[in-house]
Amino acid sequence: MSARVLMVQGCTSDAGKSTLVTALCRWLHRQGVAVAPFKPQNMALNSAVTVDGGEIGRAQAVQAQAAGLPPHTDFNPVLLKPNSDIGAQVIVHGHAVANMDARDYHHYKRVAMEAVLASHARLAARYEAVIVEGAGSPAEINLRERDIANMGYAEAVDCPVLLIADIDRGGVFAHLVGTLALLSESERARVGGFVINRFRGDIGLLQPGLDWLEGETGKPVLGVLPYLHGLTLEAEDALPRDRLSKTGARLTVAVPALPRISNHTDFDALRMHQEVDLHLVGPGEAPPACDLIILPGSKSTRADLSWLREQGWVSAIARHLRYGGKLIGICGGFQMLGRFVHDPQGIEGEPGSSEGLGWLAMETTLEARKQLRRVDGKLVLGDARVSGYEIHCGVSHGAALASPSSVLGGGVADGALSSDGQILGTYLHGLFDQPSALAALLAWAGLSDAQPLDLPGLREAGIDRLADAVEQHLDTVALRRLLHLEVTSCAP
Template sequence: CRLLARNGVKVAPFKPQNMSNNAAVTIDGGEIGRAQALQALACGIEATVDMNPVLIKPEADHQAQLIVRGKVTGRLQAKRFRQDRIVLLDTVLESFETLKSEYDVVIVEGAGSPAEPNLREGDIANMGFAEVADVPVWLVGDINRGGVFAALKGSLDILSDSERNRVQALIINGFRGSRSLLDDALIWMEKESGKIVAGVIPWLNLDLPEEDSPFRHALSSAEPTKFNIAVIAYPRMSNHDDIDPLAAESGVAVRFIRTADELQPADMIVLPGSKHVSSDLQWLKEHGFAEVLEKHLRYGGKVLGICGGMQILGQMIKDDAVEGTSMKGLGWLPLSTQMQSEKTLRKVDCMANYPSKMRMTGYEIHHGVSNSDESLFPFAQCSKDKQVWGTYVHGLFEQGVFRRAWLESVGFSESDGVNQQERTLASLDLLADALEKEISPHLLSGFFMEKT
């Protein structure tokens, strides 16, 4: 997307079906997968619901919330997944046609593997969509995870004849080392598959949000010379990319933890968003987090709750509309939450009241309504001792000036104040540079010359 946009092509992203608890609010008031919002940014356009018409947000092992064209329409049960999604094909095609009518090129992203025999029936996300919409396909394999040649060749072998004929080229992504080491394997791949290897993209250190799990922070650890932030990764954690701007600060060490004994050392503990607040609250209590958090506060530590994390930190969660389970919260914020069936979806771009008057941006995605103190906006409430804070605003720390002011208010005074979008665009340009260098020019030329 970024490469085409830089070359003057009017391009848009499209993902028929996404499964992720990381979502973003669109300009037309709906929600889509966070990855498609990132791709829209790469294109230099506002994200719309048509870019991801079907979003599936897992709530439990066998159940997920279904978002169609940006709005909640019900739930999907795992045992009926194949039957229930096929009826969404017309909606997916309608969104695709809308984008085709507005843009010169539409880049379609599949979901998971294109060659899963158990999911082929009723498929609206991968080759099933490609066949119905009659679009060409490039297969991308991640060599950094190992087994890339087996994965690409095996995928092609599983596809039907018509699906295999639709594949135009192969790309190998994430390569580390000397490119010459791959020469023999690339020759073999083209001979055995009958497909062109369009390019080998090197491994790049990119500052981009993860779509699903916070893999970039998985091996992070506390550092005694830095401001340490521990993020509790409960089972239904959502929108964890809220933490990325903090992790990008050179003087801040962010780590995601899953057990109470990993919490310390920490200057700040963050409870992120949650797709299933009552079950994540119960998980925290059952796994000993309440006691460890209480000790952290007793010794002067800070706690921040974002969206569902803020609801967990409050006095009470009253729910007869969403999950059907009312529970007492951890009790450290002076607020109560009433869950509502209608979801709040809004983009935020306004003046903050705290820590001082300045521009801040973000977005809200939540079912609950909580009592708030407007003088603290974008925060909803804080404890009397100002150790515990809560906010409904995702993307809160994207604006560098606001992030610096907030970090200073909690004891860290060395923020670089860089807007996160600047880092994101720099990484997108780095990726576009690599694609322009590595992909065969004749394969790219068609995108610059023809409407697709």
């Protein structure tokens, strides 16, 4: 078998590349095509644990779900997790290899490209189709040399490219024409068409612009995707743009938006629940009065701990607990709740130790070997089923761990629950995802009769909505031809 490969590149970050790849994977999967997602290089702090014991970008795990597959490290062979403004942890085939600044990584790209092409070859041999997501924009001139994420990859494997642009940002025609103008002749030739994303309004008013675009570039517009309001889909990396307005909210939750916040998809169930008002509190913003504070995961725990102190969260948390509020720490946030966080090897920054918040009798030491696990178990609260994954370098020790917050498969204890029942810590990402766990945690926080919410079901329905949009709004005959797939009678 030799897979047909189609790559989706965007004029900008957040143009809709991840979304379109997810949509195309589900659309093909529905038709019985054995399809796999692929992103050569991703930069994201939202990640997932794979069935082969590695780590990939969260978006590729969602795309795998759309394709009916468990997540695998070949779907995202190179993952960059920023830990400073100029540096990142480099993860290859699911495992960290080094921390590098931008210049060091630029020189490392030749090695990274070998990993990319090795994964590509394995997927091409196993699947009928591979849908590839680019990164950022192919027109970033300063990043063209040794590119492995966009046209450098497309040229290496000789695949066609779809170019997607977000009309909701404005300037969509300039984005598309300008991007084409900055490509080389061979790169322009492999662009098989345009997709315009997030359109709202009367499509008839847009048609003259589409006609001009096709005449100006000689490239077809394969369709205009509508703005899908209320879409439930996990974000690749960026924090949610808008806070959802909820008139019936009865529980308020505050989450500090740490500079290196990771896996903020942990809070998707809270964002979607109509009775929960979730505040992501940024720098310079005062923490609101709330029922529950959650300290999220962090790629730089000690640095983000310092940020919390600078932003006044220590006194805010003390006041919150004094008046009976509940507190949860997840992964890095759990580590912050202890007495100290030690990083003797400089895993996340300069070697040293930082004093924690001191709410739990434990200490954490960061180790080079990252712990990556997919887990299931039961919460101590209500004996509710919980499932998710662990991604952390820290190993915690102390008396607080004698009272775990959950018991995982094989009787493995996780986290801690304080003796007064106010503070819960866990290494588990996906804490709120299962309906029974969400209900138990909301009841603990003060919402005992919360409406049920099935986040996995909502996510699955969101993926189906995307595939429906492909069928309704894109030229599926042209898509199948770009993939060299038989044009079937089911294609409109």
